[in-house]
Amino acid sequence: MKSTVYEGNKTFTVIEREMEAPARGEVRIKVAYVGVCGTDVHIYHGMMDKRVKTPLTIGHEMSGVVDAVGEGVSGFHIGEKVVVRPLDHRGQKPSDKGISHICEDLKFIGIDSPGAMQQYWNVPAFTLHKLGATTDLKLAALIEPLSVACHDVRMAELKAGETAVVLGGGPIGMLVAMVARQKGANVIISEVNETRIGMAREWGFTAVNPAKIDLVEFVKGETGNRLADVVFEVSGVQAAVDVMTEVAGIRGRIVMVAIHGQPKSVSLFKFFWKELKLIGARVYEPEDYEEAIALVEGGALPLERMITAVRPLHAIQQVFEDIDRQPDGMKVLMDCQV
Template structure:
């Protein structure tokens, strides 16, 4: 079968690989669509701490069951909860396996979905509604990240929100926040295409190339500051800004992953009594509910997808992502083509 294989830093290629053989309790899936995300970009760059070449990438996918299992019929479409927990550490023993101390994932620690076929434990699969388009189903996994962040933040009805970063996770977080009842959502970035999409989705874009974020927030909130900040950019300036724009008593949710230490204004956290909370992936239940959420938000989610590539021609996908003139936000790979 064909697969997109990470072969080393800055190197991927389409390879012919062996068809997976399902182990007991697994089912073979014919892949339909698979998204490319920030984690895949990190793996491709060679900076991911666990991913080792050669590796078939991809953990945001929708597939079709090839042979019936105990719970799913042949031809049924499914999405997979991709997280692999040890079951023995403290988080696993106390009901939080999504922050397992040895957390692993499909597409990072073992073969992923950017291939024609993938074998997956049946108990990790969730059915896709019959009326849900595959393109929307492929966004269930990143939407679960956004759902987790919004629920971690305890966002309230009519809260005013700032999302730092207009990448796929930032935009999905903004959409999830609005779905949860946010009255106004500001989205900041430096990318004009992503800012234009944020505006088209009904959010208030803040162009950091020319606008001062603090001033924009002050104007939008009558000088109060936002109730909730979602830091989805993962860069130093966002860590600097997040404490400045939160109102006293507000919440900051770290949705991005900062791979290196960066300065944070701890004095702001103390003086303003801010609530700073992390958010990592999602629980199994949040993944399940993100299917329903995706169905409710399908029209907006469709607009976040900016390109679909055939698997056979996807070896240059990371070049496209890195090229600003290509103006991509979310790229899907059609694993049937």
């Protein structure tokens, strides 16, 4: 089988190695497609070298088919289509309060252990979610990031008729906007990349560039001065942190989707003055995966437009170099069987 390996120093190699039988409690998956996400790009840039133990096969946004079932596994059969929820919570402690997706010793499969950018992949059976027999495996590779969006919107307690402002129109921001609109919200996307603004508008969203217009005044005009009921901070930049408290209306909810690795300045006065709420949202829970699967299988969202390109596994080095040169795209999928 072919497997890709991140070697460090912006270098991937493709190697041949023997397939392994799944261990007890594991399932071997014939991987169909793997999406390249922002975290993978961070790994490529060396930003996670202290965490990622090279050489390592990365990747976690995937779809595939059960190829073999290890001892002690029930409920899964060869040929079934599946996706992996790449969280290993086996280090969970009583102090984690039973909330496994954010437990203290959580391991992220594809970062802390081998991932999906290979032809066959052995994973713990408890990470699997079944798909329908007719599910498009290209679209299914979007279920992991779509689950992030489902979790974010669920944590926001977003209601139909509310106004949601999404700060950042990259892949996750666009998926958050899609899920929020599906819930009946009025969605405004704030994004500085003109290509992505154009995409959002083509997909029927109201999208504006905060570098060119006053975002707060725009949202006031769209809401009759009520401002946003929910703000999703997806960009990870200080400018968005500055505006999130301004664009949120009275008793607005701000959902922190982005990962801010360093402390940021926040207008705490606005939380007092408008009785705002700040909500953290990290990865997903099983119910978010099931919602994302239902959205994919129901054809409710224009997800096919999210796929920028499909490239063969052996082109992995070129794929990451191309993303560096042209970061405007949404989602590149790796075809792991080519």
